Amino acid sequence: MGIKVAKFGGSSVADGIQLTKTKNIINADPDRRYIVVSAPGKRFEGDNKITDLLYLCKTHLEHNLPYDQIFQVVADRFMAVEINLGIDLDFSPYFDKIRENLKKNPSADYIASRGEYLNAILVAAFLGYDFVDTEGLIRFDAKGKLLAEETNEALKAELEKHERAVLPGFYGTGPDGKIRTFSRGGSDITGSLVARAVGADVYENWTDVSGFLMADPRIVKNPKQIDVISYKELRELSYMGASVLHEDAIFPARMANVPINIRNTNHPEDPGTMITDDVARYGIKDRVITGIAGSKDFVVVALYKNMMSSERGFVRRILGILDDYDINFEHLPSGIDTVSVVMSGASIEGRLDEVLEEFRSRLRPDSIDVIEEISLIATVGHGMDRRPGTSAKLFQALADAQVNVRMIDQGSSEMNIIVGVENKDFEKAIRAIYNAFVEE
């Protein structure tokens, strides 16, 4: 018998109907032995996620406002599901304990984690699986950084004792023994840690979409789904804005060579997207590009200085200034006597003039041009590697669509071509690239 770790996101466990689908999925494959759950998410447009309600409790507590009604809404949702599905579980001691702790003004992390905690207890009872709390198993250091190896050992040792178990996502414990959470969406990370610890054959991440699409469906009509994607490709696409999975969820599974399969709870028949380093195993041969992603609102600062190429330390000083201001740069395309610094608009907001002044006084450039409202678009795929004509096709498509390219950056891995265009051309450019490579 193999082992599959299945993580179910908020929408997959939002109410009785969704939980019934989840149970059917789990029961359809006896290998699905370790289940990780998020807190219940939205049941419909405009509904509240349990996690958001819990954070709201904390805000009320901090401002000395009554919070009991908010917590009651949380409790009612769990009880409604319990009654609805006829689960034999007495929630009152759990609620009483949390209410007791709320009086002591606990941390936001503690309060927020209770959504996953209660839900894992509920789902374990519903499935007849053991409940294994991640408190004390997933460990963080004093700064809130995950202690990956300690966590792996602790999870491994505990899960060996359980044939089948449900674990809450999103949280663990700090060195002071107090609850710590990951950042939002962090149950994906828990699933990945569990998959590594039990040496799973696959880490299934069940959500409300059938995996990754080749482009944003708000821009491209009915984009094709990506069947298989490598970790590197995913990293490039996620960085540029395509998000389905928490980005820190990749590392533990990848480290243990566990492929991640994104699946749709509402369409379990869809194979979804497989994330793996072994793309070849899935028979992808003729694919040139895997996906296109991008985001808007970058700022480009172009510096020109005669004889820059022979001035040692110029780029180091640019980076020193960015460091002083704690600004990340995204790209640094350069020419003989020019270099452009590409930064996200948000990272430099309100500080642009100050940073420009630093550039002027410490770098003494002959000129500085600032180009705002730039979008970056990444076209990603291992299939581009050593395939002549790929960039020609891409730029021809942009030219035909009358899109002016303001910046180009291609990494030496040849799996990613990044172009900078004006914000107003963003959607048009993505559609042009998609049509050239996919619809042709």
Ligand code: ASP
């Ligand atoms: N419930 C948490 C959140 O809403 C964590 C998760 O669902 O992954 O962010």
